[in-house]
Amino acid sequence: MRPGSRPHGQRKHTFIEEARRAQIVSAAIDTIAEVGFANASLSRIAQRAGVSKGVISYHFSGKDELMDQVVEQVYSAIAEFVLPRIAEAPDECAALRAHVLAVADYMRGHREQLMALAGIFNGTRTSEGTSSRHRLMVAEPVYQEIEKRLRAGQERGVLRDFDVRVMAVTLQASIDGMFAYWVTHPDHDLEAHAAELAEIIERSARADPPA
Amino acid sequence: MRPGSRPHGQRKHTFIEEARRAQIVSAAIDTIAEVGFANASLSRIAQRAGVSKGVISYHFSGKDELMDQVVEQVYSAIAEFVLPRIAEAPDECAALRAHVLAVADYMRGHREQLMALAGIFNGTRTSEGTSSRHRLMVAEPVYQEIEKRLRAGQERGVLRDFDVRVMAVTLQASIDGMFAYWVTHPDHDLEAHAAELAEIIERSARADPPA
Amino acid sequence: MRPGSRPHGQRKHTFIEEARRAQIVSAAIDTIAEVGFANASLSRIAQRAGVSKGVISYHFSGKDELMDQVVEQVYSAIAEFVLPRIAEAPDECAALRAHVLAVADYMRGHREQLMALAGIFNGTRTSEGTSSRHRLMVAEPVYQEIEKRLRAGQERGVLRDFDVRVMAVTLQASIDGMFAYWVTHPDHDLEAHAAELAEIIERSARADPPA
Amino acid sequence: MRPGSRPHGQRKHTFIEEARRAQIVSAAIDTIAEVGFANASLSRIAQRAGVSKGVISYHFSGKDELMDQVVEQVYSAIAEFVLPRIAEAPDECAALRAHVLAVADYMRGHREQLMALAGIFNGTRTSEGTSSRHRLMVAEPVYQEIEKRLRAGQERGVLRDFDVRVMAVTLQASIDGMFAYWVTHPDHDLEAHAAELAEIIERSARADPPA
């Protein structure tokens, strides 16, 4: 709508434009993490960003686009951190362990970011009523990589013959659960939890030893 | 502050009173399932129930109490269905399988109910910003039973020496994940998923065979 | 309206009917005194009376009539107490003193009643915007008596030649002020205040001594 | 809780901002004067101001702040008008007269303003049920000045040895009563009333002539 007048669409953004957007996205993350998605009004976000409310409307087509940007940015950061760790793994079993441990590592350093992510997914409902997402802490490219590894592991005989989709969903859900538990129990030993979870996953996925 | 002569407290409720409450709770469940917790206003709920907005205020002290009732009712129903199935299991390993399969069975028949439950938990934020809950589909008494079984299984040597808390959290998260995946993929074979998940859980928890 | 079906108009009331009305009026007084007129909903009044909300609507045509009854009852009680005390006064000057002291006496024993009265007058606005009343603690018959006495005193030369209306208004306002001050300063010595006020009134009203 | 980026706190207000606030305060005064405090909803006030309801919430933190502003503004205006008139008085007796006459003068020109003031004080109840105020038409600084004058007059022997507090309360109440009578009897001669009242006050307060 109203072409040219607003930088919302697929336009090329200027540098200063991008800086403002990043600043606002960052303020949104902090705000959601602190007061929850439901209470993260544009007013509050603008206030935290130190800009006026109108600025947000100027740079984003609406609250929805802002939230989309938050999600995108957080997912990019996760993938950038986690993917290399998976890549280093010598085999598929190790890759699963690496995934769990890497995400836990990332959690420790980005609690707020991830709380915002969770807040958005939990608070945003599609018109059909429920979040269109069934996973939180796992970015799309990471998910793809995991599925690929699971299949490769099965082909190489390292992993047993489970349903790949179910295993992937379970893995992600377990990671999300770890995060949720940690958020509600801040003194919980995240590292130990990750180690235990890695063991659980490995045992559930690895091929039976030859008789 | 405390409202007038409304039947909110621990009063004895008449039959017709209880009927209305049940009707409203039911309308709330349907509404949340359809439009999500965030959009489930009292107006909409009342509209769906076919009553005026004031009726809800008359029968419940506020939106919070209504949501509490929804949660309570759904959890009661889950526990009533799942606990006996667990109880029938011959040993701890079977109990874990039974749990997974029972919950999946319940899901199939109560999709909307559980979507509402998820909606409430996801949409309700504490003042600190995130849901105080880290699990959804597992009612408190069921959780207690599972922890007890895990410990008993370890003592009897049927289950290996994992961290009980982590295993319980993972189990619940996996079940929640199964539900979330099914909700976003309605054609997904829930029964098959449950069977796969049960296998995953059992493999991750059972004791190693003697060498 | 709806003649015969409701006992609101000038019908003859049965004994039990009157008892209920008195009970409700009494509950209204207590409620207003405690929570203020603005917060004295019919719900709360009914609750305090131990009856259902509908009973009030049955016995009174509406909230307005109930409030009218409260005022009427309180005023009757005041007049019944104060008029004899004025009547005993030997002369007009003494009558003014007697009035002030009698009302103060009554106040001490009927704080709540009078707070309710004040609450109603202050809280009820006519459609023209302001209370139609300019005095509170002085019932109509008492007012008439005072005006009569003031005039008589002037005719007999005991009181000086002031404007009777202004003096009466000032007298009433001073009494209302005494009550208001006492209500906001419960430890205030009401008896001493009344004595001082009587002196003030007498000095302002009595005839100058002959030169 | 605290709202977004609204200009409520101790911010520097722009000129246009102040203009709007003044406009809304003015509309509030008119509305309260016309329909009474109890019926002066934000809707009505906004309607009279010719703005939307939200504007009030934008410029004031809530209804309470708006009412506070009304009171503050009216009291400031009263004090600004009355205090100089008292200051001009040659002695304490004249100061009392000046006070009464000045307030009456002010009333004549600001009927609506003062009706709004009365409406707010009468309509606003503390949790204990009654207005925390026992006087209306007398602003705090004026009250202080009066008490000071009364004491000074006693020390100089111009005024007799009454209880200062009681005299001050009575004076204020008499003024409030004059206003209330005038409001309910618009044709009443306010100037004559004030003159009579001044005489009443002076006679009640001045020292006895030496024998």
Added chain:
DNA sequence: TATGAATGAGAGTTCATTCAT
């Protein structure tokens, strides 16, 4: 670009009143 101002819809809640039983 950025802002403060304004809007209007919608939220939850309270309440006087009505009515079938």
Added chain:
DNA sequence: TATGAATGAACTCTCATTCAT
């Protein structure tokens, strides 16, 4: 007579969005 249930309007307040400057 008395009740509990229901109504619908009105309340204050919040918020995403729009727009003139």
